Amino acid sequence: MTKPDQPTILCVDDEPNILSALKRVLRKEGYTVLTATSGREGLALLEEHAVQLVISDQRMPEMTGAEFLKEVKDRWPQTTRVILSGYAEAEAILDAVNNGAIFKFLVKPWQDQDLKQEIRTCLAHNEEKAALYEQAAENRNNPEFPVVPPRIWSHKNPDKQEVM
């Protein structure tokens, strides 16, 4: 499902129509887009696929976006996490920032062009982070402490793989 040279984005929202709209926006952007309608489903996808960017709604049944992203942060710290929400009280934003360590808080309704730009920014950030992780792994230089290097890719041109 995931192509090795494309960044993978996971979108989580309990509203399927939002997911199809997001898929449409990202259709030509050269990403692999995974979708899930609940936090639990999202976690299951993360177990199977390497994901660089997770975009989640805040208000969802069972598991809120902040709760979901907290678990994502704990288990897959190299992901970049973003909330895309229609409305959130201060409490939910605090929760998402402090516990989910989100990179951005985006709002619905969104402008497609802006959203694409935000996603590019997020992926660039993730790329930098991945490079730092790799650097750290090299510096550590300890075979008894295995660090799996994250996949490196370029968001600018999905066909060309950049090696840093």
Next chain:
Amino acid sequence: MSAPTPTPHEPGAEPPEMVSQRAFLRERAARKQAEDLLEEKSRALYLANEQLEQELAERKQLEVHLIHSEKMASVGQLAAGVAHEINNPVGFVTSNVSTMGEYLRVMKTVLSHYEALTADLKAQLEIGQPDQTDSLHSLRSLQSGLLESITQIEALRQEEDLDFILEDAHQLLAESNEGLRRVKDIVQNLKTFVRLDESDVPKMADINQCLTSSLSVVWNELKYKCQVHKDFGELPPIPCHAGQLNQVFSNLFVNAAQAIEKQGEVRVSTEVDDGFVVIQVTDTGSGIPPEKLSKIFDPFYTTKPVGTGTGLGLSISHGIIEKHKGRIEVDSTVDEGTTFTIYLPITGIQADD
């Protein structure tokens, strides 16, 4: 001889007409005094009455303010939910419309290629018709030219995902339509809920309809936690202040949802029983312990965390139901749930109530 002669003018003795005159005067004085007293008392009574009436009016005014501010507080509380409910559909509809523009651009591009192909075909048909002598050669070159154009178009269709776009356009429009319908419904329900046109005069309203619109306004508070079962009996319309009753109902629904911690059920039922419309709202939430049960209708009594409740909801609900000559009852078991039952007389509320 020495018999006492009655003196005609004994001291103290008066002629009878004088006596009656005096008695008359005395009586008049007494009457005057009584009348003065009466007037004084009735004046005081009048003033007291006037003051009472004024206080009553002030109290009524205060009550109106209180109901209003509670309503504002709960509206504020609901705003978050409603904003979310509206921004979701507006979000995907906006995005879909912009995607549709992109689809249209692709369709136009492909269509222009087809138009070019048609023009080529036409031109070649016109050339081909009058002269058929060296037909084989020109037919071959014509065919290869056409084939090339067709291959180009096929490639373009593939590149632009035209088949997907044509398929998805329908889906996109259906989803957007659904989104717009939802926004329309929310606005409609909000309007029914607040009853902007509400006056002091009670109007005929269908309680089932009130419950439905209240339920949809607070839906965002319920949908993630509760399964809602509606069991509505047939009800006659009753004269009432529907806006105020909506306030009562939505308050009960929000309470029910807040009593449920993770997942639960909320049951709403209505029926007519012995001249009363009976409305029951049952939740499978945490329940209310007996020692707290007696306090729940007290103003400012709340067990909710700061910022979640005003402590006025149920006391104001109680007031509103009382104003409708009805009554509200509660029955609760800890860890099992709570049932609120409202009885509203079918005769409803009259204009001067």
